[in-house]
Amino acid sequence: MLTRPDVAVVGAGPVGLAIAWRCAVNGLRVVVHDPAPGSGASRVAAGMLAPVAEAYFGEHELTGLLAESAARWPRFAAELAEAAGTQFGYRTEGTLMVGLTGDDLAEARRLWSYQQGLGLPITPLRPSQLREREPALAPRVRGGAVAPGDHQVDPRRLVTALRAAAERAGATLVPGPVARLADVDARVTVVAAGCGAAALTGLPVRPVKGQVLRLRAPGRAAPDFRHVIRGYADGESVYLVPRADGEVVVGATVEERSDTAVTAGAVLRLLRAAVDLLPDLAEYDLVEAAAGLRPGTPDNAPILGPLPGHPGVLAATGHHRHGIVLTPVTADLITELVVTGQADPLLAPFTPERFTAASTEKERTWN
Ligand code: GLY
Numbered sequence: 001m002l003t004r005p006d007v008a009v010v011g012a013g014p015v016g017l018a019i020a021w022r023c024a025v026n027g028l029r030v031v032v033h034d035p036a037p038g039s040g041a042s043r044v045a046a047g048m049l050a051p052v053a054e055a056y057f058g059e060h061e062l063t064g065l066l067a068e069s070a071a072r073w074p075r076f077a078a079e080l081a082e083a084a085g086t087q088f089g090y091r092t093e094g095t096l097m098v099g100l101t102g103d104d105l106a107e108a109r110r111l112w113s114y115q116q117g118l119g120l121p122i123t124p125l126r127p128s129q130l131r132e133r134e135p136a137l138a139p140r141v142r143g144g145a146v147a148p149g150d151h152q153v154d155p156r157r158l159v160t161a162l163r164a165a166a167e168r169a170g171a172t173l174v175p176g177p178v179a180r181l182a183d184v185d186a187r188v189t190v191v192a193a194g195c196g197a198a199a200l201t202g203l204p205v206r207p208v209k210g211q212v213l214r215l216r217a218p219g220r221a222a223p224d225f226r227h228v229i230r231g232y233a234d235g236e237s238v239y240l241v242p243r244a245d246g247e248v249v250v251g252a253t254v255e256e257r258s259d260t261a262v263t264a265g266a267v268l269r270l271l272r273a274a275v276d277l278l279p280d281l282a283e284y285d286l287v288e289a290a291a292g293l294r295p296g297t298p299d300n301a302p303i304l305g306p307l308p309g310h311p312g313v314l315a316a317t318g319h320h321r322h323g324i325v326l327t328p329v330t331a332d333l334i335t336e337l338v339v340t341g342q343a344d345p346l347l348a349p350f351t352p353e354r355f356t357a358a359s360t361e362k363e364r365t366w367n
Contacts, residue, residue: 005029007338008186010178010200012037014155015316015323016192017162018331019338021083024169026339031186032166035177038159040194041323044212044292045155046241046249049073049325052120052147053095053230053239057111060118061349062301066322067120068346069329070149076328077153083168084161089154089243095228096125096134098144100276104232105142112145122147136224138279152228152241155324181313188338190314191307194295197317201310203303204355205318207293209259210252211266214288215274215281217246224280231277238273240281248284250274253291254321260291296320298355304333305343305351314338315352 007023009016012034024030048054051066077090097112099105115122124145131137133146167173178184181191181200191197198205217223223242230239241249253266267289275282297303297318307313316334319326333344 003029005031005186007031007188007190008033008184009190009192010034010184011040011191011193011196012163012173013040013042013192013194013323014158014162014327015319015330016190017159017166018327019190019192019316019334020171021162021166021169022331022335023338024166024171026335028338030166030171031174032171033174033176033178033184035175037163037173038156041292041294042155042159044210044290045324046212046239046251047089047153047155047158047324048095048150048228048239048241049152050095050147050150050228050230051325052115052122053097053150053228054321054325055115055118055120057114059300062299062322063118063120065301065329065346065350066325069326070151072328072332073151073325080161080165083165086157086161086164088157088161090151091153091244092151093226093228094146094148095150095230096130096144096146097122097230098130098137098141098232098277100138100141100231100233102142104234108232120147121149134225134227134229136278136280138277141277150228153324154243158324181310188312188314190316190334190338192316194317195293197295197303197315201307201313201315201352203307203315203317203352204298205295205303207258208296208320209255209257209291210294211255211262211270211289211291212252213250213267213270213286215248215250215284216287217248217284220246222246223248225278229277231273233273233276236269236273238270238277240274240278248281258293260293262289262291294320295323302326302330302350303352303355304330305337305347307352308356
């Protein structure tokens with residue numbers, strides 16, 4: 001690109017690529033810097049679009065943003081499929097949340113009543129109703145609930161589609177690392193570098209390790225369950241995400257560690273919980289065990305908006321457990337900021353300023 005770009009995005013994960021796509025569609029000249037697109041947290045992610053099943057006590061502002069982004073997913077998915085000319089495993093069967101033992105169910109019910117109190121769509125189900133929906137569930141599963149609006153997508157295929165859409169819209173991928181913000185020459189720089197954002201910006205983004213397994217149904221048949229299953233099994237929390245091509249993603253540990261080693265203990269616990277809930281999974285092939293690093297933040301919510309002290313730099317990072325579901329709303333809000341200079345009120349609880357004590361009124365304007 002001969003002229004100075006309007007926008008440089010640092011990081012070609014789903015968030016960075018979606019911002020690049022949307023900005024390019026708005027007629028901006030966009031470059032995306034990443035030595036290995038799609039090799040970060042999204043490579044390991046299961047792709048749950050789960051504003052309900054992933055809503056936790058004390059995170060109601062984050063839950064609001066998850067719900068907002070989940071509501072944008074159907075349109076985002078349709079537009080992306082059209083723009084990329086490819087599908088990416090977007091499925092809308094909903095999520096079943098289940099408890100294996102009486103204790104598991106009691107723990108889960110506390111969370112479900114908190115979620116219902118927030119007005120989230122969740123319907124308790126008796127064991128017989130659960131098995132009507134998913135006959136493959138273990139007979140000893142004590143009870144559950146359905147979150148019909150919690151969907152799924154395949155993050156690896158999503159990255160492929162977003163990259164195609166961004167490039168078709170005119171964005172250019174530059175396959176190299178960015179060591180310092182000063183190395184980037186653009187009118188606006190968007191830091192969407194996941195855990196790498198900490199070194200670039202000084203923002204408090206820390207790695208939170210997640211170990212994830214991938215199973216495959218024998219003969220590449222579709223798995224014998226259709227819903228995403230969010231389960232509690234003898235005190236273990238596990239999720240099971242079935243794909244049409246026979247893959248089942250089993251996740252995930254949540255560890256305050258920065259290595260990506262796969263440990264025998266984690267594999268054991270994940271498999272035991274998975275097979276306790278869906279016994280047929282014992283017959284599946286174990287095809288992958290991997291670990292990724294979620295970009296965690298002190299309040300578990302993303303960091304979105306102008307970086308104080310750095311005119312023209314926007315943060316779009318810290319998505320922690322929610323990068324895939326938050327991709328549409330992040331892309332919309334950051335693109336709006338780039339294109340119009342206007343900050344949507346939705347951004348207010350998530351700005352970098354909440355972590356930068358020295359921010360001043362002047363710095364609240366970003367360009
Ligand atoms: N969103 C699921 C996870 O981070 O494990």
